[in-house]
Amino acid sequence: MPRHLLTDAQCRSATKDLSDGRGLLLRVTGSARSWGYRYQLNGKRTTIGLGPYPAVSLSAARERHRDAETLVKQGIHPRDHWATQKRRGEALRDVAADYLATKQKLKRGGEAGRWMSPLETHVFPALGDLPIIDLTVDNISDALRLIWQTKHPTAVKALTRLGQIIRWTGGRDTRIDVNLSKRVSENLGEVAHKVTHHRAIHWKEAPAAYAALGSSTVQLALKFYMLTCVRVQNVTRMTWDEVDGDVWYIPAERMKTGAPFRVPLSRAAQDILRRMPKGGEIVFPSAHAYKKGLISENAFAKWFKDHNFDSTAHGWRSTFREWCVHEGVDDYLAEVCLQHEKRQKTVAAYQREDRLEQRRPVMDAWSGWIESKEERMWARQRHLNQIAEPASERTVAEVEEWFHDLDDWQEEG
The missing domain is CATH 3.30.160.390 (Integrase, DNA-binding domain)
Incomplete structure (x- = not known):
């Protein structure tokens, strides 16, 4: 031709x-x-x-x-x-940005910076400008070796995310070893890493912690978190359009599981929502936040520390889980309450499997328990106020003795 x-x-x-x-x-x-x-x-x-x-x-x-x-x-x-x-000519950091933009819907909460952080800190300084096809077991191992022992969870997180990028790119380029991250892990070897669990108070201390909270926006948000036992960012990013009566609908993009989740709202949780102004989009806005007007996810942990409760915010979920064990709550149901159960991602399947109505009495009972001390405090004050009334026949000593007996009885129970 x-x-x-x-x-x-x-x-x-x-x-x-x-x-x-x-x-x-x-x-x-x-x-x-x-x-x-x-x-x-x-x-x-x-x-x-x-x-x-x-x-x-x-x-x-x-x-x-x-x-x-x-x-x-x-x-x-x-x-x-x-x-x-x-x-092949693109730098690893550029390929990573492409990956994140393509897979953004999989990054719950939309926090691209947080997802990228382990790579930015521990991988990109050494390998960020290298073409992805030039990555090897040796140069990745060299980048992570310093923290493989001292900061093992962070190193694993960085390697896992790097592996996701490599496999995504390798799907279109057969010259890339999609098993590279696994080979790096084997090369660096096993680490005797001791798992450190989030600190959590005993479930019997939960009412005291709840009763110690005040009425600021941060503390009302923490109360709401304590009542619902969801994840912290679910509360700090909660919007009014997610609330429908006594059900809170958390969208899939803000769920760690990637599936939407319904939260039954107890009377106390609904009372807190009624106290919040409805002028904006965010339910618990922060006027002092440096970003997006959201409460810092560290604010809850700070409150526990400042008030001498040996717990992290995430640890509160463990407190709830231990209470479930004590109360004989079905294990599967307790796990669903904590969003641990992996369900189908389609709305139809999720509607069938999330056991909303079975979870409702569990969360109502939990609400009743953590409110118990606060209820006693209010009841004590009401009774003391009544003593000041001329028609009252009770003395202060009689009221205090009655509450002392009540507290002893509840502790024994």
């Missing part, structure tokens, strides 16, 4: 599609002209673009055409090959 059939003059004056031979085409659309290459591979006819004319000259188009022909003769689609070559 002949080639090089066109001249520059013909290209400049073309008013219809022209062929330069062997599948190289000058395509004309209105006043725009562009180069294309039509070829057949594996029984399928394909046309790919080679660039606009005259930005890509006739001679440059012929050169690109020859390169593409060579690839087709080798059974390789030129577009796939060129995409791979382009990606």
